[in-house]
Amino acid sequence: MVIAMTQEMQASKIPQTGEEPATDRPKIHASCVHVSYSGRSAIKNVDLDIRANSVTALIGPSGCGKTTFLRCLNRMNDIIDGCEVRGNIQLDGEDIYAPGVDTVVLRRRIGMVFQKPNPFPKSIYENVAYGPRIHGLASKGRALDGIVESSLKRAGLWDEVKDRLDAPATGLSGGQQQRLCIARAIAIEPDVILMDEPCSALDPIATARIEELIDELKQNFTIIIVTHSMQQAARVSQYTAFFHMGELVEEGETKVIFTNPKDPRTQAYVTGRIG
Amino acid sequence: MTEQSYPPNLVTDAVDGVRKRHRKEIRFRLLGLSAILASLGFLVFFIASIVTTGYGAFVKTVVLVDVDLTLDSLGLEDGYTPKDLEEISYRTVARNAIRDMFPEVSGRSARRELTGLLGAGAEFELKDFVLKNPDLVGAPQSFWMTASDDFDLFNKGGAREETATQLSSQQKDWYRSLLRDSRVKTTFNASFLTASDSRDPELAGVWGAIKGSFFALGICLLLSFTVGVLAAIYLEEFAPKNRWTSLLEVNINNLAAVPSITYGLLGLAIFLGIFGLPRSASLVGGMVLALMTLPTIIISSRVSLQAVPPSIREAALGIGASHIQAVFHHVVPLALPGMLTGTIIGMARALGETAPLLMIGMVAFIADAPASVLDPASALPVQVYLWADSPERAFAEKTAGAILVLLAFLVAMNMAAVVLRKRFEKRW
Structure with missing residues (x-):
């Protein structure tokens, strides 16, 4: 325990020495974020910086507020009645809760993949084409076909569906549906992709494919992933934030969090003693 | 163990x-x-x-009558014009025809009984026949003419005594002699579906009522579907959830259970009393029925909107669709089959509704089919009610026949609801 403490102190002194190039300004900067549902506090006083072109995992036991925090980042909590968000969240230095911010523009830049695959009950093509179409990236024809094809390729689904783009998306397997949802999210070229337990409904093989995909996508996108699986967090993320009882307990590089946590609660969680 | x-x-x-x-x-x-x-x-x-x-309403008894269409008996001269044909007294021609078949009958009352074998529309049938076939004029012709309602009942009832209390024994004898000569038969009664209401049962049909119902339902569908679906979408997807909207919801649920005659009173007071719209018009009938159907459509539309999984809304919002795009591109198309089903069931209920129509005067005797939504009209259930009230015995089968027509429309509408649901339903 003593050894662990000293290692942790050393780690905290070293400023950002990961493989990722350190940027001056974080992609997303959150400070003093409080969220309450109808007066009941869900998360309190969260300060977290998300670095660009990296994967940040949010971990913690159920009900700890990690999904709530994730949904603050693209203001999906707006549609929940009685949900109140306080504090400051900035995307590239811009306050996303400032008056006049259009959630349509915000969500165009911060895409989201949900826990359960939720393709539209339309064709595979339509699922991917819908976003570019409503945002005016391409209305129809070859330009739209190109976006659909490249999005499906980047989501690793093209070879499986290229012959049946007009087939209903609901006929795909769970893993394929989730990759379709990822293709749908990246078709509008967001800066950030939020993933809310994207593999919780999938089997290990489909999970492995999604994880590979996340690893490839981080070159172009900033990814924030909520996960219940500590192994998954360790495998795919460069940075990890541990939430517990609505508080951000600890954040930092993934290897530090997993091998050398500062807080005894983090230690207990990552070693499997709580949660 | x-x-x-x-x-x-x-x-x-x-x-x-x-x-x-x-x-x-x-x-x-x-x-x-x-x-x-x-x-x-x-x-x-x-x-x-x-x-x-x-069943009896859809068949009628016809009698083969030898009609003397010679120029002499028609009172025509050589070189007559088609206009002359229209001005012949066909009533006399028809009477003479049936009297000639029983030359032995004499006396005023006996002759009246004899002409009573033919239906009230006999002269018009004869006229239509002659005008359509002017080349047959000039020679005696045999011609099937509609029998009177009492005669019709006697024939369809198998000539049993108790089915024709209105017929005299002499008339029954004539019937038997006509039957022996194979001059009596029953045929399909097309006029029941093509004619409008009449005081004479053998002439009465449901066409006017069908048309009135059609107009009223069209107005009702137009108003209640658009208003109801939009109200449901607003309440379910856009309205804030607060005390006022929940009060509204309770009231809508209560309105669905309000007795339908109340809507008739409302229509009488507002549409006729204040707006001064024409009485008995199917326009007002449709508006009253729309008021009655509105709560049903709002409730069923809200239920089908609620049944759309929230994940679909989130998916659309998550890729930057605006609220209205998420609702109209994704939620409403998925809820549409349920909305349509609810609407058709509401329409079917409106089709069978009588009470509100009584209050706005759609209960009058109307012998002409309405040409527009502003004309006085009847409706199928009202027609049933009117005929059920008529003293002539022959109206009993007309009443049941009109009920059958009404049921056929109801079954067709409910089947349409099932087909629509099957066709547009999507799985997720």
């Missing part, structure tokens, strides 16, 4: 109370089955009694 004791433990009797539970289940199943059988029995009895009574 040894090997030997294993099998007996799985036998029902061995466990106390299990047999009792099974008996309970069997009793419940039997009760359910008998409830189904009882309701089926009622339905079969209902349909059978209406069909047996109403």
Whole structure:
């Protein structure tokens, strides 16, 4: 325990020495974020910086507020009645809760993949084409076909569906549906992709494919992933934030969090003693 | 637990109370089955009694009459024009024709009884026949003419005494002699579907009522579907959830249970009293029915909107669709089958509704089919009500016949609801 403490102190002194190039300004900067549902506090006083072109995992036991925090980042909590968000969240230095911010523009830049695959009950093509179409990236024809094809390729689904783009998306397997949802999210070229337990409904093989995909996508996108699986967090993320009882307990590089946590609660969680 | 004791433990009797539970289940199943059988029995009895009574409305008795169409008897001269043909007294021609068939009949009352064998529309049938076939003029012709309602009932009732209390014994003798000569037959009564209401049962038909119902339902559909669906979308997807909207919801649910005659009173007071719209018009009927159907459509549309999984809304919002795009591109198309089903069921209820129409005057005797939504009109259920009230015995089968027409429309509409649901339903 003593050894662990000293290692942790050393780690905290070293400023950002990961493989990722350190940027001056974080992609997303959150400070003093409080969220309450109808007066009941869900998360309190969260300060977290998300670095660009990296994967940040949010971990913690159920009900700890990690999904709530994730949904603050693209203001999906707006549609929940009685949900109140306080504090400051900035995307590239811009306050996303400032008056006049259009959630349509915000969500165009911060895409989201949900826990359960939720393709539209339309064709595979339509699922991917819908976003570019409503945002005016391409209305129809070859330009739209190109976006659909490249999005499906980047989501690793093209070879499986290229012959049946007009087939209903609901006929795909769970893993394929989730990759379709990822293709749908990246078709509008967001800066950030939020993933809310994207593999919780999938089997290990489909999970492995999604994880590979996340690893490839981080070159172009900033990814924030909520996960219940500590192994998954360790495998795919460069940075990890541990939430517990609505508080951000600890954040930092993934290897530090997993091998050398500062807080005894983090230690207990990552070693499997709580949660 | 040894090997030997294993099998007996799985036998029902061995466990106390299990047999009792099974008996309970069997009793419940039997009760359910008998409830189904009882309701089926009622339905079969209902349909059978209406069909047996109403069948008569779709057939009519016709009599083969030799009509003297020579120029002399028509009162025409050589070189007559088509206009002259229209001005002949066909009433006299028809009377003479039937009198010529029974030359032995004399006396004023006996002759009146004889002409009473022919229906009130005989002269018009004859006129139509002559105008359509002007080349047949000049020679005697044989011609099937519609019999009077009493004669019709006597014939369709198998010439049993109790079916024709209105006929004299002499008239019955004439019937038998006509029957011997094969001059009586029953044919399909097309005029029941193509004619409008009449005081004479053999001329009365449901066409005017069908048209009135059609107009009223069209207005009703137009108003209640657009207003109802938009109200449901607003309340479900856009309205804030607060005390006022929940009060509104309670009120809408209550309105769905309000007796329909109340809507008639409302229509009478507002549409006729304040707006001064024409009485008995199917426009007002449709508006009143729309008021009545509105709560049903709002409730069923809200239910089908609620049934769309929230994940679809989130998916659309998550890729930057605006609220209205998420609703109209994704949620409404998925809810549409349910909305349509609810609407058609509401329409079917409106089709069968009488009470509100009575209040706005759609209960009058209207002999012409309405040409527009502003004309005085009747409706199918009102027609049933009017005929059920008529003293002539022949209207009994007309009433049942009109009920059959109404039921046919209701079945068709409900089947349309099923087909629409099947066709547009999507799985997710």
